[in-house]
Every structure is written in structure tokens, then in C-alpha cells.
Amino acid sequence: MTQTATHAKHFTANEAFHRDTMCGVLFQNHGIKTNLEYKVQKRSHPDNTETGYIDICKDTKTHLLIVELECVQLQYLSMKTRNVLGRVEKLIKMSVKEVLVLKFGSNDNYRKGITINNWIDKEVLDQLYAYGLNPEMNSEAHGKSFRAYAVVLVGVQKVLLAEAELS
Secondary structure (H helix, E strand, O other), rough: OOOOOOHHHHOOOOOHHHHHHHHHOOOOOOOEEEEEEEEEEEEEEEEEEEEEEEEEEEEEEOOEEEEEEEEEHHHOOOOOOOOHHHHHHHHHHHOOHHHHEEOOOOOOOOOOEEEEHHHHHHHHHHHHHHOOOHHHHHHEEEEOEEEEEEEEEEOEEEEEEEEEEOO
């Protein structure tokens, strides 16, 4: 199934919109329980716990799959063209390597000046590691295969996928 963004609002949609759309497309099997915004304790190290929410948690008899979905809106990227459609056209022509070295612009309050690649490695995957250290997500205790993925949508035109190595 292929879905193409056809309206300017798709390029500025928030993470919840994309999460719900992806969940509907990827997990249409209603026989398998899927949790959106699954509340869990994050553990960045054994003494530090805080509450977090896994965007998508898919639990079957043999597998536990968690997906952290992040959305990078085009207006927060440092690109020469300011026009949204111009940015879309430029992004479509970019390779994955070129997308990964794009930097966040000065209008992004949290990621200013860092590349998409560094942000994924240092923040997005770290968040998945923190979820994976949680006893509730411990696949060995439940006898299940455990997988954790980060899905990053860049301007709706590029989808980046990174698997977290939690073993």
C-alpha cells in the first residue's frame, strides 16, 4: 500500500497524526493487540526511572515489538529554500545519506544545529534503550523475542528506520 501526501497540511502534521496513520496501515490485524501511547517506566540506568510513553507496542504470543515514532517537520530543518513545496521537492531528490546530515534550524528550540543522524543516535535510540531496560519490557522474563525500532518521518517524504540493539 502506498499513500502519498497530497495536501500542504500533511507536510506539517504532528507526530500523533502520523502514529495513528502508521498503526492503521501496519497493524490492521485486529486479532493482535496493539497499544498506542503505552505507559511505561523508562530506565536510563538502574537508579533513575521516569514515566514515558511508547508510541506503538505490539504484543503477540511470541514477540514483543515497540516502535518509537518521531516526526521531523520541514519548517524545522535548515534548508536553503523557505517554501514548503520547494523543500519537499528538494527532500524527494535526496539520498538517505543526504537526509541524515541535514541539520535542524535555528527555529527548533530543542535540536538546533545538530544533524538528524546525531539526533537519532543520541536521543531517539537512547529513549528506546531506556524503555528496553524496563522489567516490564524484559523479553527474557516473558519468553518472547523482543524488537525495538525508531521510525523517523522527515517531511512525510522520507522514512528512516533504525533498530535498537538492546541485547
